[in-house]
Amino acid sequence: MDVPILGELETAVLDDLWDHGVSEAKAVHDRLAARGITLNTIQSTLERLHRKDLLDREKVSHAYRYTPRISRAEFRANAMAVAAGDLKSAESAGALAAFIDLVARTDRKRLDDLAALVDAARTRQKKRK
């Protein structure tokens, strides 16, 4: 699934819908009132999220009711998976420094050997103390 890049307000609105479930623009606006943004801004943000396929909506009376199309965990996992591709390319230009990275294949036996090396060093350290 292609995961769009979200702005700060879009993230906040989506987070709010994940927290509170199906909501109308007015309800979202009330909950995000502390940000000092207008109802119009919230409506256009919801509209944008709907166009990005992240929200479903149904018309009830005169207002739309919005529902997140995917769960928060699903969205985060998908976004991270897509970002991993970009990270790989960024890495090739030195824009990324990773603690452990996906560079060469090795087997679990090798990891066990390394763990044994650390254990041996720890034993030596204890003996010295």
Next chain:
Amino acid sequence: MNVLPAAIVLLAFVSMTVSAAVGVGRERLLRTFEPLSPKARAWWLLGVLSAPLLCSGVLVVLALAHCVGLRATGLPDDCTGFGGVCSFCVFGGADMTLRGWFLMSLALVPVFWGIVRLVRGWWHMRVARLRIRSIAKVRDDGAWSVPGSRAFVLGWVEPVVCVGENLADSLDPSAVEAVTAHEEAHRSSGDTLFRAAAQFVSVAHLPTVARPLLAALDLAVEQACDERASHCVKDRLVVAQALIDTARLQADDHAACWVPASLPERVASLCAPPRLHAAPTWAPAFGITLLGTLAVAVVLNHELHSAFERLSVVFTR
């Protein structure tokens, strides 16, 4: 006449010669750097990686300095004194021949490739950063908590530390501290920018020579951060164990086991006592190359300039 194609072709020629010389003595060089502390080793390796660009640049600039100086002060060019026919050494009006354009473009291909790689990396980094920012939770220490089992630093300017939630949940608190300290060391010492610079200057090297040098530089940079992390958690073995545990976690994440080739070296280094040889950094690393090149440029200035003139005659109509 126009000396631009001659300058660039000579630049490429000197770069390749220096790179070949480095390639021949590579094993010996790496052995010489081995006793150094990782940070010092990284600087020396950057010095070696930039040697072709530095040497060829200095040689070309010094060979042309005489004419540029005369032009800048408004005095007539005396290039004919070098045995050539050049009267407008650097700012010449004659057009380049097709051969000149072709050879110049060929010599510039690695530089264009280096620039393309940098821009591409910057773009992907920017996109990844925007994408991750919308899903990350900012921790108290300013690091971003992200899904998955990876820990990394992202960005050249104002780099940000990202730590995988799976990593933070599964490892011991001391191991998590080690991972975070390692990444923080990358962030505070600007390693992403350092690596990008190393990759860019390595375009002047022959690819077969640059690759092992870059791998050695990567290892040195990682080991330097391992050392700083071990200093932070006050136990080298905690960092070594954190490396292995992280590799195991990532192996579980990706079904197949993927670990960097440098992992055994990093763990072995952490299991041994620290290397205290920390003194030399950038000054001697670049100074030796620069002084050597200056000496060569001064001694061979006349011959170099004549080479420019002869090549310029070939490359201009």
